[in-house]
Amino acid sequence: MREGLSNLKYVFAPKSIAVIGASENPSKLGNVILKNLVDGGYEGKIYPVNPKYQELLGMRCYPDIKKLRGKVDLAIFAIPAPLIPKVADDCGKNGVKGLIVLSAGFGEVGNNKLEEKLGATVQRHGMAMVGPNCLGVLNPEKRVDSIFFPFFKFGRPNVGDISIITQSGAVGTCIADLASYYRVGFSKFISYGNGTTINDADLVEYLGADPKTKQILLYLEGTKDGKGLLKALEKVNRKKPVIVLKAGKSKSAGEAAMSHTGNLAGNYLAYQAAFRESRAIEVDSVIELFQVANIFSQAMPKGKKVAVLTDGGGLGVLAADALEKEDLEVAKFSRETTRKLKKVLPSYVNAVNPLDIVADSGTETYEKALKILMEDREIDSVIVIILFQAPAVDSRIIDVLVKESDRKVKPIVVVAVGGEYTKNNMKVLDSYGIPTYGYPDAAVKSLKRFTDYSLFLKDKK
CATH class of the missing domain: 3.40.50.261 (Succinyl-CoA synthetase domains)
Known part of the structure; x- marks a missing residue:
């Protein structure tokens, strides 16, 4: 497993988190994320980073990542896209192993060069990056939570053995919210957005090796690595079920997917063939994705x-x-x-x-x-x-x-x-x-x- 992928452990189970763009303004993502980490019971060290403040939520606020005295495993970005490659470089130079980039404004809106610059920076330092243009991750066991929805609006699932990989944060949160309502537990939630350096195939492979994940839910609009995804599905689906909801089947939906995450939806027949070949379990709706996932808690049937x-x-x-x-x-x-x-x-x-x-x-x-x-x-x-x-x-x-x-x-x-x-x-x-x-x-x-x-x-x- 390559360095950037193996460093996902610092994304899912960091001992310290820096919130880049932390804020006192309740309408800002940096405020919601910081508050969710505190209120959610994250037990590691939290470092708010923003040159505008000296203190936030009773914690010292640092002007930039270079001024931090402690070691940072994970940095969560909630700042404008043009600023991110430089700050990501600073993170790499200061030993940060994982990044979650929530900010939009990259390839999905035509800023391909900015996204390429960010990707090159991340890979040069061997960091694991989820995003950009995403909701990031949720690990209920470790209380790691980059989802910028307040607790009273979006229920967090309990600890369980289902993990979800989703290109769409909106679709993913609907599934997670349903899971919370019905008290179905999750191991990991990953909204990966544009998937610049770590994509769907990488995440399927990683969760396939994760002992705390017993089944994988995948919401997919398009992929940048069709062969890699097929290979990952074939490998992982023999060990644990991968349940897939493919969106962007029609021409108009495919165009919407391209503007959403910058991924080509591609020919649906090709995806169908890949799902059949790998024996991934394809479903037709968000509700069915949740319903099929729930049945895997039962003993395996021996026949029809x-x-x-x-x-x-x-x-x-x-x-x-x-x-x-x-x-x-x-x-x-x-x-x-x-x-x-x-x-x-x-x-x-x-x-x-x-x-x-x-x-x-x-x-x-x-x-x-x-x-x-x-x-x-x-x-x-x-x-x-x-x-x-x-x-x-x-x-x-x-x-x-x-x-x-x-x-x-x-x-x-x-x-x-x-x-x-x-x-x-x-x-x-x-x-x-x-x-x-x-x-x-x-x-x-x-x-x-x-x-x-x-x-x-x-x-x-």
Whole structure:
């Protein structure tokens, strides 16, 4: 791993941070970043840098990076673009290993020479740079946070094992905000913008070797290194899933991508071919990206046979339709499973798949039926559809699902359709790592992506 890439460790886990362009003005990025580091509980040393101030937030403020007496691992830039190459050079001369350049005004607006100058400076000193024109990084474990959104507007995810690489800060923050709301944890968030010296391929490679990242989400508009990205995807996707959302598929969207980050969106068919060849998991929307990521907390399915357990017959039928559409199989219960189900279910319930235990069945019936389905070796995955509105169903169903999910025998996917009460229960299930969906089609689509990836890994062994 080249020096600039290996030095990303100083970006994600610095022992000291300099905020270049720190400010007392609440409307300035330098103020929000400084305040977020302090309020977020970053435990390392913080050095505000701005010649206008002597002190900021109770900390000594330095006129420039050269005046600092302590060692600085990471410098976060929130100053005008024309000033950055010179200050970056000063950082390199003073031993700074990592840079996050939030400022825009480079290649994305036609200032290619300025961006090239910055890139050359960074590479000459062997520094790792995220940006320019980005939101930078978030590492919840180390409390490193360069995102210039206030805490009350943008929820920070808890510590987890999902990492996200995004060209678009806006798209990335939407996903991270959803993760925070549903209590899904992140390992690392990286908004890399123009990707001048460290691009998408580099970041996929780095996170592929990161033991604290179990899966990678990638939002991509275009790339400057198609061959490098394909190589990285092929290498990493064999070890951990890479879930990709490609934007800029149309001509007009491609032009918008070019003006956004200065990256050519390229021919979408070429990207599709690369995703197929590497077996990266392509999704079609921000919501689906989040939904598919959530399912990887479950045990890997061994095949395509799916059981559907529901207390609402119509939703079970919709799930069966969706399974056939996605080329998954509605599992046929074994004789032993049928016998066991008839023993614990009311006489008027048909022990067939989809298994409709009807709306007057309570949590105990769900628990007995689910346990039997989990024991059937002819069933690879289970979709549990819950009408939380039913009088006989109470919050104990969450304990039942968590208990079975934690056994890691086979994946459990939950579908719950409803309003506020239902959504509150869904949120709790998501926080326990049980993927929960608002309608059967979404659940089945995610399960299909999960199953295909599991079978891909099986074939590679």
